[in-house]
Amino acid sequence: MKRILVIGGSRYFGKSLVTRLRDAGDEVTVLNRGSSAPPPSGVGRILADRDDEAGLREALGRRDFDVVVDQVCYTPLQAAVARRVFAARTGRYVMTSTMEVYDPATLPAGAAPHTVPVTEAALDPTRPPLTPPLPDRPGPGPAHTGAHAYAEGKRRAEAVFLSEPPFPYVCVRTAHVLGGGAAEFTGRLAHYVERIGAGRPVDVHEAPYGTSFIHHLEMADFLDWTARQTFTGAVNAASHGAPDVLALGATVAQRLGRRPRYRVVEAGADASPFSFDRAYAMDNGRAETLGFTFGRVTDWLPGAVAETVRATA
Ligand SMILES: NC(=O)c1ccc[n+]([C@@H]2O[C@H](COP(=O)([O-])OP(=O)(O)OC[C@H]3O[C@@H](n4cnc5c(N)ncnc54)[C@H](OP(=O)(O)O)[C@@H]3O)[C@@H](O)[C@H]2O)c1
Helix, strand or coil: CCEEEEECCCCHHHHHHHHHHHHCCCEEEEEECCCCCCCCCCCEEEECCCCCHHHHHHHHCCCCEEEEEECCCCCHHHHHHHHHHHHHHEEEEEEEEEHHHHCHHHCCCCCCCCCCCECHHHCCCCCCCCCCCCCCCCCCCCCCCCHHHHHHHHHHHHHHHHCCCCCCEEEEEECEEECCHHHCCCCHHHHHHHHHHCCCCEEECCCCECCCEEEHHHHHHHHHHHHCCCCCEEEEECCECCCCHHHHHHHHHHHHCCCCCEEECCCCCCCCCCCECCCCCECCHHHHHHCCCCCEHHHHHHHHHHHHHHHHC
C-alpha cells in the first residue's frame, strides 16, 4: 500500500484517478481548496491553497507520501513552492504536464523544429532559450489562458522540478484529453457537435496536421500506473493514432448523420480547437517501453463523440 497525495483531484480524469488509487488499496488523500464536493468515501482530504506556502505546510503537518500526483501545476512559482514543501516528505513527484510544451508556435524564435512524432528528448526545459515573460501567477487551465502562457508556464514548471539538486520527478506530457460527455469541461468536442449539428462551418487551417489525443479514463489509468513505477523524467501520454481536424469532424458528422462543412481560415489565424497549422503529435514509445499499453484513438473516439452528443442534446 502506498501513501499517495493528489493535488487537485476534484474533476474529470483527476477524479477517476483518485478512485482508481483508492480501489487499488492505496491510502489516498486529495488536496484542494474545497470549492467542490468532498472526495469519495475512503479518500482523505486536505484543504489548502498550494499557492500559499505557509498555509500549505501547516495543512500538511508532518504527513509524508510515497507519491504526489500534482494535477494543477501551471507555473514555475507553483513548482518552486511544491519543491520546497514536498522535497523532504515525498518519494516520487508526478506532475501532469501537457503536449503543449512541444508546440512550435509557443517555442522561442530559433528553437530547432521537432521531428514528428515528437519524443520526450525533443524538449529539455532546463536548457535555454526560454521565452519571456515569466508567468508568475497560477492560471485556471488550458481553456482559460493564452496558449503561449500555458505552454511556457508548464515548460518552466518542468524546469524547476528538473533542476539541481535532483528530485525524483516525472512530468507526464499529456495529449488532448477527450471523452466523458459533460465531464469534459473544456467543451472542445462539444464545439464540433454543436457546429456540425447546426450545419455551421468548422473553422480549419488549409492543410491541418494530425494531433495526439487520449481518452479520459485511459489518462486516469496512465497516471495510476505511473504512480506505481520507479522511472523519472518526461513521458508522453497519448493513444495511438493522430487524427487531424477533418478526421475528427468526419467522426462527429457520421454520428450526427450530417455532412460536415468547413471554412478555411488564413494562415496564423485562430481556428477550431484541434485544427493545427503545425505538427507536434507525440511519440508514446517511452511509456510503452516502460510497460504501459495505449489504446487507439479510432477505437474510443466514436464513443466519446456519442457521449458528447447525448450531453449536448
Ligand atoms: N484536459 C486536457 O485536455 C489536458 C491536456 C493536457 C494536460 N492537461 C493537464 O491536466 C491537468 C488536469 O487539470 P484538472 O483541473 O482537470 O485537474 P483536477 O485533478 O481535477 O484538479 C482540479 C482542481 O484543483 C484544485 N485547485 C486548483 N488550484 C488550486 C490551488 N491553488 N490549490 C489547491 N487546489 C487547487 C481545484 O479545486 P478547488 O477549487 O477546490 O481548489 C480544481 O477543481 C492540468 O494540469 C492540465 O494542464 C489537461
